[in-house]
Amino acid sequence: MSNRTIQMTDEVYDYLLDVSLRESPVLAELREVTAKHPMVGMQISPEQGQFMALLVRLIGARRCLEIGVFTGYSSLAVASALPHDGKIIACDVNEEFTAIAKKFWDKAGVAKKIDLRLAPATDTLDQLLRDGRAGGFDFAFIDADKTSYEGYYERCLELLRPGGLMAIDNVLWSGSLVDERNQDPDCNALRSLNRRLYSDERVDLSMVPIGDGLTLARKRP
Numbered sequence: 001m002s003n004r005t006i007q008m009t010d011e012v013y014d015y016l017l018d019v020s021l022r023e024s025p026v027l028a029e030l031r032e033v034t035a036k037h038p039m040v041g042m043q044i045s046p047e048q049g050q051f052m053a054l055l056v057r058l059i060g061a062r063r064c065l066e067i068g069v070f071t072g073y074s075s076l077a078v079a080s081a082l083p084h085d086g087k088i089i090a091c092d093v094n095e096e097f098t099a100i101a102k103k104f105w106d107k108a109g110v111a112k113k114i115d116l117r118l119a120p121a122t123d124t125l126d127q128l129l130r131d132g133r134a135g136g137f138d139f140a141f142i143d144a145d146k147t148s149y150e151g152y153y154e155r156c157l158e159l160l161r162p163g164g165l166m167a168i169d170n171v172l173w174s175g176s177l178v179d180e181r182n183q184d185p186d187c188n189a190l191r192s193l194n195r196r197l198y199s200d201e202r203v204d205l206s207m208v209p210i211g212d213g214l215t216l217a218r219k220r221p
């Protein structure tokens with residue numbers, strides 16, 4: 001027994017999946033297809049997809065934002081947890097990745113819930129703000145280019161309703177943030193965001209050691 005988060009060995013991880021992962025056949029097939037993609041490391045883990053789906057159900061989310069779609073695993077997990085009239089505005093810049101996503105959204109019967117915006121996410125979020133959508137979203141998942149995270153965070157915070165939830169991915173960046181000799185721009189962007197969020201009184205906060213680290217930030221009413 002331990003009063004800190006345990007080390008996740010391969011064996012324990014397999015056990016965790018074995019006794020808890022309830023992945024739909026379409027999500028499983030998408031994960032299989034993405035496993036052959038050279039950038040497979042960009043996909044969230046299946047237990048993280050299930051965790052986010054649970055969060056979305058817990059808060060009764062209907063309006064969601066996703067920044068960073070890739071082959072669509074996270075959006076499919078979230079969309080499947082939304083009610084029939086739920087919607088995700090999904091932002092990405094890559095047509096090739098998102099063509100795979102669209103195929104699987106169709107296959108799972110959730111395509112009508114997902115509005116894909118192929119443009120730099122900052123532009124899409126700014127457009128939503130100009131359209132008067134501030135305060136209109138329940139859940140936002142940030143998982144795109146790390147050096148833009150602070151901008152995504154500020155914009156998503158404005159777009160969330162009070163009590164809405166933001167989930168920010170890769171906040172532990174494979175554990176590399178603790179090595180100050182590592183000064184690459186992604187590392188520094190994540191360090192700076194993590195520090196900023198720690199003292200941001202506008203949100204309730206928890207950094208969850210699932211996947212590559214997932215910060216949950218609830219917009220305070």
Ligand code: SAM
Nearest residue numbers: 042043044068069070074092093094120121144
């Ligand atoms: N959430 C996805 C999943 O579960 O599979 C993984 C997303 S992947 C880590 C990051 C994605 O962000 C890529 O598909 C990339 O094309 C996209 N991206 C990179 N820069 C972007 C930008 N400026 N605006 C929108 N999307 C961007």
Ligand code: CA
Nearest residue numbers: 042143169170
């Ligand atoms: Ca990620």
